Amino acid sequence: MTLNISVIGTGYLGATHAACMAELGFDVIGVDVDPEKIDSLSRGELPFHEPGLPELIRKHVDSGKLRFITDPDYSTVGAWADVHFIAVGTPQQPGGTGADLTYVDAATVGLAEGITKDSLIVGKSTVPVGTARRLARLVEETSRDDVAVSLAWNPEFLREGFAVKDTLTPDRLVVGTATDADEAVLREVYAEALERETPWISTDFETAELVKVAANAFLATKISFINAFSEVTETVGGNITTLADAIGFDTRIGRKFLNAGVGFGGGCLPKDIRALQTRVSELGLDHTMTFLDEMDKINLRRRERVVTLAENILGELAGKRIAVLGVTFKPLSDDVRDSPGLDVANRLYTAGAEVSVYDPEGNANAAKRFPRLGYVDSLTEAAQDADLVVLATEWNEFKALTPADLDELVAQKQFIDARNVLPAADWEKAGWSFAQLGRYYDG
Ligand code: NAD
8 A cells, every 4th residue: 555645835946845755656735824825735836946846746737646734733644644744944933043843833733633543754844953852852742642753864965956856866865764664665655766775864853954054064065165264265366267277176065055156045054054153052062063163153154255255246235236147046046135236235225236136947936036136038238227237046048148238238247257157268358347256456
């Protein structure tokens, strides 16, 4: 008998996980508290941008393997599913730096109360170490006496933009379980990946929780590390990309995540490194992760650097027209949570510039966050009469830009490539004043 699977929370992580579980052959119900999200998913429509996911959702909504419901007391999935994945948000606490566990707690306890058959609750959300053990106790206290409900933790490593591929063919699977029986259930869920010999890391709750935040802390550190060197090359000269290439050839270091630019953002890295620091402080280990505070500061300084460059180029920003290309936190996503590009656009606006924003997928979400910026539907509209063009997110459309595409549109040939993806020499040859992060700039 195949397992019935529920996924609680159908945002970026949950909608992907639900569709991929259906693709693996399971019957799946996705649950969310947001009725609009459920309505659109039930129609086979994805309320956000993720390549390949709409097709997968439509396929399995049509086949009947995938359904989406609001289930306020979790009684429907509680009576039906054998495995429940928790995929609700764990954002930064409002006004704080720790993780807000309100949603994870509410979903887990609500679910435990609604469950009426033996089942396994599997946390996928990113949580501070210690959460799973605490929730396991709560599940035991709140679930009915006549059913066996246990908890496991199975952190998620998917990347937005590659979410379907990362879920169906992960680099590794990490499961924190309390018993061999719970691990066996998860082996059944992930049987297909195990057949392909995907590394399977079976461990305790604490290690499983820490693997996720350690991976994110390491990635954030790599980005900020190269960006710290950017501050040096911007001062003394030198080529930050050549430097990254050269150290990246060392297989102990590796080239990935060493791209100097405007830094990291999104719904994960920034809040996860802050939550990690907060958690270790709570544990009395205040000094253990202070380097992450430095990484966060280096990262935020890159955004300020773009504004400083704009001021160097334009002088007074008031009344100047600036095109910002790309405001999602990375390409292939419409996610603008803690986006460096959007932050830069807003800072330029705050400094008095007239900002014209174009993003292939992110305009709508950006407009909800900062309605006061000007949003346009094409690159050419954004660049029209611009005194300065800022490339802030490296969508392919922008990486393919040549000076000839913009020469006739702009008011002044001035460019900041905040992702270091364009060939500076070509632009300079075409008469552009061209600045990049990590590169000495004297106008
Ligand atoms: P999200 O905000 O897109 O989605 C969370 C969803 O949970 C929302 O739709 C919300 O309405 C729903 N929800 C909240 N409370 C609920 C409840 N009690 N019952 C049912 N649904 C509820 O967030 P996300 O980006 O999908 O992230 C979810 C978790 O996954 C976070 O912990 C995040 O750190 C982690 N994660 C995200 C990614 C990513 O790339 N987005 C990758 C790995 C891990």
